[in-house]
Structure formats: C-alpha cells, structure tokens
Amino acid sequence: MIRNLLTATALLAATALPAFAHYPFCTCTAKDGAITCEGGFSDGTSAEGVKLDVISYDEDVLVPAKFDATSKISFPKPDGEFYILFDAGPGHIVEVDYQDVEGLAP
C-alpha cells in the first residue's frame, strides 16, 4: 500500500513540469572590427533561422542576416549609429543598441 502510494506520488511529481519562461535573448560582443551576436531563448531553444537585422538610426537595414546552426552571427561593425534587431516575430524581439554591444565603448 505504502509502496503504491509512493510510486503514485513519484509519478505525479515527475509529470508536474515546472513552467519555464521563454524569453528571447541576444547578446553581442565586438572584437577586431567585427560584431558577433549570440541569440536564443532562455529555455534553451536555439535561434537557428531567426532573423537578425542590423539597422541604422535612419532605418536603413545595413546587414540582413539569419542565425546559423550554432545560434550565432558575425558581421563587420557598421559605421555610425545603429541597433541590432533580433526578430522572432511580433513581441519576440530583442533590440541591442550599439551602446549595449560589449566592447563598443559609447
């Protein structure tokens, strides 16, 4: 009886999956004139195929790109002021201003 109860409890506990947040993230670092961005979702999902655009403050798309299988993108650092837009659909965006790129001192 006790053993059955314990088994049932263990089964219940195993099926109660914790609710994980699913935040998109995108972190960019600058090194030797190139910027590398790593994207993904906070539950561990890869960002493969997700659109990433580098857009100037005048709204020109400077670098249109997509994340590769390693969930990363590298591109040469554009001149002037720009922001990096991780775009996995409405509401699933991350904007990285050039001032927030690690290694690019404002």
Add this chain to the structure above:
Amino acid sequence: MSAGVARGNAQTRIGRWWQDWRFHLSAVAVIVPILCFPPFYTLAMQASGKAGLGAREASELQVGPFPLKIAEFNTDAPIGQGVAGDRKVFSLALCKGCEDRIRAVYLRVGKPRSIRAAGALFNGPPSRMTTDVQLPGSISVNDGLWVTVEEWDGTVHKGDIAIETASPATAQWLRRKEGSQK
C-alpha cells in the same frame, strides 16, 4: 501506551515519548497551509484583477484615440533573468469597446524606432493584459515608457508615460544604477 493502540515497541523512555508525541506533527499539515494563505491571496488578487491592475493604482495613458490604463504588476525592482536581461512586468487595461479595433499593444522603454522594434507584446484579456519588458543597460530614467497601439487597419499610435509615474520602483532602481556608474 494509551487506548490500546500499538505505537511501536520502543524500549527507552525517550523512544516511548517520541512514539506517543509524534502524532502532534500532523498539525503541521494544517498550520503550514494556513501560513501560506496571505501570500497566496495577495498573488491571486493581483492575478485576478481584484487588486486593480497591479500593485498600485493604474495610471491613465492616452494613445491616439484610446484611453488606456497601465500599472506595474508588483512594486519590486526589475528582476535579473540572466542572459535575457533585467525585466519588469507591467499590466494594461484597454478602454471599454476598444478591443475590437486594437490588434496589438506593445511596450518599450524609450521611443520605438519602428513597428518592428515596438518592444514587448501585451497578452491576456483586454481588461487585464500583461507583458514583461526588458530594460537594456543603456536606458535612463528620463527615457519614458512608450506604448504602441496597432489597429487592425494598420494605423499605429504611440503614447508615453514617465517611468517614475508608471513604476516608481523601476525609476528608483535606474537612478541607483546610474548613480553607481558615475
């Protein structure tokens, strides 16, 4: 041993005392849930709307033709979510009858540059939508909280409210952060 109930066969005095006394631990099954009532009801009232939109009185915000109400969900400072950055939850109520015209409502710190970059998308029932906005490192307390409303016909309206008004906790957190960088 009392009432003829066998409670074990402990030999020592302390062992017998434990066998008789441990029954009182069952009271824990009642006491612990009772202690959990206040935080549970606080959260339930926030989530169900009984405590208004959030932890404080909601602020009015006019975005184009739509009078909206916005509030911070709780009075805590933004929470660090690792790689996803520092985040803060806001809730919003649409005006009565507006829900048929509104396609989406977005929230962002600082003025959005385009509809693609309008920020976090509100979701939930029209009288109580919530979203979780990221606060990037480069923002300042003067940037303002911008709400973008997109109508079904594609019309876009923008409106802003001071961070200080919508969320004093976030404003304080930002000022402390700016202070420590100087």
